[in-house]
Amino acid sequence: MVTGTGLRIGEDNLREVASSVSRELTTTIFDRGEAYIQTPMLYPDGTNVLVRLNMTNGNDYFVTDCGLGARTAHLSGADYWFRKYGEIHARMAGIHFDAQDFFTVNVAREKLAMAVATLANASKTTVDIALLKMSEHRQAENKKLLESKLVSIFGSKHVTLEAEVTGASNHRWMIDVLVDHNNRRTAFDLVKPVPQSVYPAVAKFVDISDADIKLGRVAVLESRPPEMDLVTLLSRSAKVIFRSDPDEIYQAAA
Incomplete structure (x- = not known):
């Protein structure tokens, strides 16, 4: 008491x-x-x-x-x-x-x-x-640069900026750039080399992968992360390339 x-x-x-x-x-x-x-x-x-x-x-x-x-x-x-x-x-x-x-x-x-x-x-x-x-602002600029690069590779009629894709969960995901070329559709998404950007990207790619749609997935890393395990994590749900990669790498990823 x-x-x-x-x-x-x-x-x-x-x-x-x-x-x-x-x-x-x-x-x-x-x-x-x-x-x-x-x-x-x-x-x-x-x-x-x-x-x-x-x-x-x-x-x-x-x-x-x-x-x-x-x-x-x-x-x-x-x-x-x-x-x-x-x-x-x-x-x-x-x-x-x-x-x-x-x-x-x-x-x-x-x-x-x-x-x-x-x-x-x-x-x-x-x-x-x-x-x-x-x-x-920088993200928007980087999206435009990515779009320009993909247009130079595949042509403007095959490239769409900010396309919407529905995943298996019925969530509507925004894709930075969508390429429709040679009867194959591929989503290119910019990803920052930090966990706060990688984890949401993985969730998006997994949900799209589980959906009944034929859509390739490419994560475009802005730079090489200090922790390469982030690249390993991304690679489980998408192809991983780097923004500075040559055109041949983008062509192979699509």
Whole structure:
């Protein structure tokens, strides 16, 4: 049985633990009149979102992400999308954005915690979306390059971009490029050399293989993966070639 005293002790311990965890989640650094708060939020590269505070006009504060979001996006080549979506997020959050830094000015002390959280979230979310949009853009460009290569090999009337195929599960799969040549239909699908891309590709190829349709399956890897077991896994459900392979390899795969 837990007595009232024991319960209060338990609550006190929990309060102490919770307070300790809260302090551990953030780190504060002071340097020449500036305070830097390292938040628990993470950019895609694993670095913490950092917010800087400066006191202005007595008790008001200037808050900024120091351009670290822009720097993270730049290192991934996502500058264009960071600037585009940074403006949108700044308007939604009621803060400022100058294509480099997120910031807000004249923040009262009682609103400072919310300002820091809002600004850190805007910086992180913008980087997340910028990298996602960049990846989607590159994927679309790679599909067009694959289509152009296949058109140069088989002719435009034999090549269809983004065809739909129904698998054995009745799920409708989108195929990057479909080649219909010499009475044989073959699906060419671009696959990134990472598990997050390989596993869905395998599921797609297996479902199509189990369907009662005659359709060849070719996985076009964008590059050689560091782990060759991914190639082995893909090869169980499709032929595997690489995007840089010569035309003869594509012809043999179709």
